[in-house]
Amino acid sequence: MNDQQRQFILAFMAYAAQRDLPLEKLCRISGIDLEMLTSGGPVEISRKQFNDLWLNACHLSSDPLFGLHLGESLQLAALGIVGDIVKSSTTVGQGVEQAVALTPLITDLFSVVVERDIDTFTLRFIPDDQHRAASPFAFGQMINFFFVFTVHELDGLILAHIRPQRVAMPFAEQTARELERILRCTPTHSENSYAITFDRKYWDMPILTANYALQESLLQKINAGSPAKSASNSWQDKVQQYLWKNAYLGIVPLEEMAANFNVSPRSLQRKLKDEQVTYQELADDVRKSLALHYLQTGGYYAKEISYMLGYNELSAFSRAFKRWTGTTPAGYRGILND
CATH class of the missing domain: 3.90.1520 (H-NOX domain)
Known part of the structure; x- marks a missing residue:
């Protein structure tokens, strides 16, 4: 072999x-x-x-x-x-x-x-x-x-x-x-x-090699002890780990997540509810962590980050980011550069 x-x-x-x-x-x-x-x-x-x-x-x-x-x-x-x-x-x-x-x-x-x-x-x-x-x-x-x-x-x-x-x-x-x-x-x-x-x-489209580098940095973050890394066998941890490991292509929809675990979306929602958490809360938690990670790397514009996280409009991402951190993506980047 x-x-x-x-x-x-x-x-x-x-x-x-x-x-x-x-x-x-x-x-x-x-x-x-x-x-x-x-x-x-x-x-x-x-x-x-x-x-x-x-x-x-x-x-x-x-x-x-x-x-x-x-x-x-x-x-x-x-x-x-x-x-x-x-x-x-x-x-x-x-x-x-x-x-x-x-x-x-x-x-x-x-x-x-x-x-x-x-x-x-x-x-x-x-x-x-x-x-x-x-x-x-x-x-x-x-x-x-x-x-x-x-x-x-x-x-x-x-x-x-x-x-x-x-x-x-x-x-x-x-x-x-x-x-x-x-x-x-x-x-x-x-x-x-x-x-x-x-x-x-x-066929002739250029490969975005930076996206491969993004995956590698995400995997390093996961292996170093990201929120997805857990010894627990709860549905919350399994879902969060899957979200993290596939985050380079955006946040996986509930239906796709459920299908991958061979359960119905309703069944997955019920399992998470039993653990006092919702799929939306887990997805938002991963989005927040990813947004911070992307901004900290310094290699992505806010518009690119917005797209990678699945937001159709930059304004929607900015509102969500301010709700998470109390400041805008530009404001957070300014804090990092001070």
Whole structure:
């Protein structure tokens, strides 16, 4: 198992822990040595073990779309391979081509090719039939993961809410609504095709490398002991941690948060109410902390911060900031410079 594969498995485990899956049991029934994996010791995971890992994660979480939700939750900086792509690319197209070339470092279940025409570019996933036959369940989950990870990380590269023009894949009818929510496109059922198509206009857009640096600084803040870092297993802490770790793309809506934890929005609201807190209060607390963090770094205008925090108007952000701190963003920055 190479470094990129280990990093993917560790990200998988971190997400499983966030979903309250018992990691020791998950690894034991999948035949994987968790202690060796987390300690950095030599670990080899067979195709059967990898397939069982996905199968058992879906079973323990009661979530048949575990891979889809993993892709939705995984932040850009979590996979070192993505950081290398960002640092060595200037446009989305260059980043996509490098990502395609490096895909074999993460999986050999399929390869990826890029097809371009005058209006669109398409990422087409080509199954390795032999490997897919050995790990059929893992294959489906990894395809789901790569599809949604592609969409959400393109967002992070250019700070835009990208919608694919077309997604073609086999899927169960009962999953269509969730696929559409996460992929932002009504999926087209296809038995033998796995492809995701985007507008060509994104291809030559410059990558905002500063956004990758922003993620790294946020992760450092979290790991150093941010409000999200907690030993508690309460819903409040789980929600707050998720908000922090995905904050570089703005504040996650309640519906998306609930779906990622495989509960209904109403159920999540009720669980938080039992802990005497609301989702809005948690979101505002994270917004406040992020606003202060962004202003303290000195690298962002108030208008940029307003956008990153999900405010449609700078005036709305300024009012909220004054409510939190008693001063305006400009006033706070002035205090920092004194």
